Structures are given as structure tokens and as C-alpha cells.
Amino acid sequence: MLFNESVQIALKALFSNKLRSILTMLGIIIGVGAVIAMVSVGMGVRQKVTNSIASLGSNMLIVMPGSANTGGVRSAAGSMVTLKYEDALAIKNKIKNIDYVSPTVSSSYQIVNGNQNWNSTVQGVTPEYMAIRSLKVSTGSFITQNDLTSRNRVAVIGTTVSSNLFGTENPVGQTIRVNSQPYKIIGVLESKGQSSVGQDQDDVVIIPLTTAQERMLGITYVKTINIQVSSQDKMDIVQEDVETLLRQRHHIINGKDDDFNVKNLTSLMQTMTETTTMLTLFLGSIAAISLIVGGIGIMNIMMVSVTERTREIGIRKALGATFKNIMMQFLIESVVIGVIGGLLGIVFGCSASLAIAQFGGFNTVITSAPILISFGFSVGIGLFFGIYPARKAALLDPIEALRYE
């Protein structure tokens, strides 16, 4: 029998039982739709995480002091005071393949403007910090080399600090008090939003490193040194070079532990990407279960259909339909349910995903992979769950089938 005839017979059979066909398809529609919507949510989370890690700066190495070890008792990581501004300068001058080096210190302070006050993180940085963290200044300017050498009392503030202390006023040119000392505001940063771990990146006050070290904290060491490597494939080499250089500068002999840590943001990114991929797969596979349930629905309705149409099968067989003819007729019918259900499911899934983005506040990303895979899956399910009923139909004895009332 010709393939076209089988498809026509299948469509006719489905149309003659519209409500039942639609209800059967509903299982597939929901299954495919759920896979597409869930995966789009997962991919959205992944994109958000990737973007926020990327906003920390790409190809970043972060050097932090190790933990102090006093009489066998080890303190928290970063508690050592061994990293110096000079270490940062040495890294910049002696190691190749580095774009920027930026040492920082930070501490929490109560920031005061008139009768308003706000607790925020004060960071002492060098001008290169702006490039390394891809910061932008929306009004005013950033800290300059001149501010650094003269230890000026100037500050650049984030939007959260600005709105809490100044409301809608323009803070540039005004003075805030940090630790009872006046600082002139020279700029406001562009908003960066939350980081991947939920930290508000706009809740920050930035001042020159030297001002922070000498005038505010009274220290000579730095908390971190941020290094931006020129390209991703140089990350490992630069990391090794930095470790070797710092061991030399800190006079650490072979066999002794480092008094610093070098963290690689690219590997952090990889870990986060793996985690969110797992999340996406997890969401997708839960949704896929409903596809399988939909498939069982197809099988159920096909079994009923075969029983109902026993007489028709008998007539077709008496007129010369072979095993293959009948098998094809019913298989195509269930595959058609899978195909139509799959197509409607794609529409449903994409709309659901857009609705989630619109009304649920989630970031969703629709990609072709889940659409193609779940569509292929729904057609496959139609085929797989159609085989048993179709075989049952094709194996009917024509005499018995003709006698069936």
C-alpha cells in the first residue's frame, strides 16, 4: 500500500474522533511543552550565572594571602599580611602576558552624609581596577594615578550607596564621611546588579589604595591582587609564573607551604557552568517523564481504537490487506499523534517560556536543541507506544475480526 494512503487513513481516523485525539495529544503537548519551558529556564539561569561571572572580568587570576599559622593554629584564609603593593608592581613588571594588575584592600564602614547613614564596603583600589572589573562611571570620573600618589580623600560610589545617602540628588562634588573623615565624591558607578552569589555589586565605595592603606586602615599590606591575563590559554602559565615569583619574593624555600593563594576565575566559571548544566538536565528530565506518561496515553487510546475497529480490520484483511499494511496504518496513526502533538507542544513550550520570562521574572533562553530533541522524542514515543497496538491489529484473524460485533 502506498504511504500517502496510510497517512490519509490515519488523519481521517483522527479527525473522526476529534475530542479523543486532542485529549490523547494533550499528554504529548504538555510533555514537549514542559521540556522546552523547563530547559529554557535552566538555560536562562546558566546564562545569568555566566554573565555575572564574566562581569567580574574575564581571564582573571586573584591572588589572596594564605591563612596565618601561629603555633599550629591556622586562621581564616586571607588573614596573613604578607601581600604588598610592591608584589603587585613586581608581578606587573616581571611577568609577561598580563594586561592589568590591581591590588585592593577592603573594609566595612558606616558611611555618613548629613543625617543619612549607610553601612557599606570601602575598597581601596588602583586606577586599573576600573578596566579589570569592567566598571563604568555614569557621572563624574574614576580614581586617577594622581589621586593614588597624593593619597587624596576622594571616593567613587555605587548606585545603592548613592540612592541610600543622596536619594535622587546628584552626589558628585558632595562630601561623605567615612570613619569620621571627609571624602569628596568624584564619580558614581554604572549599576552592575547582583553577582552570581546574590551580592549587590552596587553597594560599594571606592577610594584610592594608598588613601585606604595609610589614612583609613593604617596598614601596609593588600588584601587581594587581581590580575587580568591577556588570553585564556595563557592562564595556567601566568598562574605558575605568579606563584614562582611570589615564592621568591616571600623567600619561601622548597617544601614549605605558600603564604598566598592564586584563584582562577575561569575554573570557577567552568564549575558554575557544569552546575547549571546539571540543573538544566535535571529540570529537562523531570519534564521528559510527562512525555513518557503521554506516550502511555497514546498506547492506551490506540488499544481502544484497535478493539473498536476490529471489524474494519477484518474487512481490510478480507480485501487483501497484509500484516504490513495494517501495521503501517495503525503505526502511522500513532506517529501522526506524536508529530501533531509535538508541533503543538513546541508552540506551547515556547509561549510558556516567554510567559515565564514576562510574568515570572525568570530569565529564559529558548534554544533549538531542546525543541529538536523533544520533538524527535515525541515522534519516537508515538512510534514506540504504537508498535504493540498496531501489531495486535495486524495479527487479528480475519474470520474472527469479521464476526466481531
Place this chain on the structure above:
Amino acid sequence: MTKTIQLSGVKKFYHVGEQDLAALDGINLEITKGEFSALMGPSGSGKSTLMNILGCLDRPTIGSYRLDGEEVANLSDDELAVTRNRKIGFVFQNFNLLSRISAAENVALPLVYAGIGKKEREERAMYFLEAVGLADRAQHQPNELSGGQRQRVAIARALVNNPHIIMADEPTGNLDTKSTHEIMAIFEKLHDEGRTIILVTHEPEIASCASRQLLVRDGKITRDEGKGVRMDVV
């Protein structure tokens, strides 16, 4: 004379519980091409079983069935289906038309399984609908037709693939007298065209239209009258 149908020593057993029940108990039968035979017998006599075997819907347990000289007793299910499609046209008591498709599509159904293209199917279906006088009802669904009309559609369907054997199982059982006469007239015409017709019936009046009467009782043919009549038709 060409022997279209040759049965020798055909037996058919059914398993009922522990026992084997013989529905057919040694049938020997030859039917010549162009013969019009009526198969009679009380219910339970085995005449339906014989009909099923003759129509290639079933196989004998023991014995030989040669159709046009070809042994069909040992064919597979699919080979039997192909044989039915090409050589045998069925007419049933309850018409057995598919209710969701039009008369023309019903008539064309055997051609679908013969692998014939759409255009030729439609032409041949129309030709045979015309032959049974229903050309104007081609697009009607079976439930829009009277019993007699339905049976004529079924006859058109039986003829559409040009089989030379027509098997009719109580074709007038569900029809009124007028329709019965119309249908029997069609069968007589087909006989005149030289087709081999096997008619299963209860009614002696219907059986008398046939040139040969066979009586089946307890799985055996107990009477065979009028054999070889109209041997002039080849």
C-alpha cells in the same frame, strides 16, 4: 475444462477443550471455471468453514486446496491476503462496508492494497459503480444508502480488482424481496460474463438461481446436483 477449484481430502479440526472437533470431515470438490454454485446446509454443518477455506480466509488442517492449479493450503497469512486480493471478490450478508468513507472509496479499497495509483482507482471504482447502477451515489456514505444499494456497492467492490471468483455469503439475507431480485439479477449477469460464483444460502429459492447445488451436512458434501451445467461458458 479448467478446474478453478480443486479440494481433495480437506479436513478442518477445531480444538474444543480436550477434543478435536471436525468441522470439515473429508471434502472432495471440483469447481469448473464459470460455474455458478450454491452452497447450502443447516447451521453447524461446516458450510461457513468451507466458505472460509474456499475464500482463502482460512487453511485446511489436512488436505489439498488447489486454486487455479496452485496449492494454497500451505500459504502464509500474507500470501493468502495477496491471493484474496487478486483472485477472490467477497460479498457479505451484512455488506461490511467501511462507514466513514464514501461508496466510491469503499469500492476502490481492494485496489489500494493492490498498489494501484489514485487516478486509476477512482476511474475503476466509478466504472463498477456504474455497472451496478449507482454512479449517482458515488460520494454518499454507506449509511446514506438503502440495504439494496449497500449490497450493490459491496458487489462493485468485489468486482473492482477483476477477480474471476465471487464468494457471496448470504448476500440477500438482510434484504427485502425487491432488492433480493435486483441482487440476484446482478449475480446472474456476472455468471453470464463467465465469472465463477459461489453462493452460500439458506433459501432454496435463491439456490435455484444457481446452476449447481451443493448440500453440506456434518462436514461432508452430501448432495451435488447440476454439476457441469453451462459448460459452454469458458
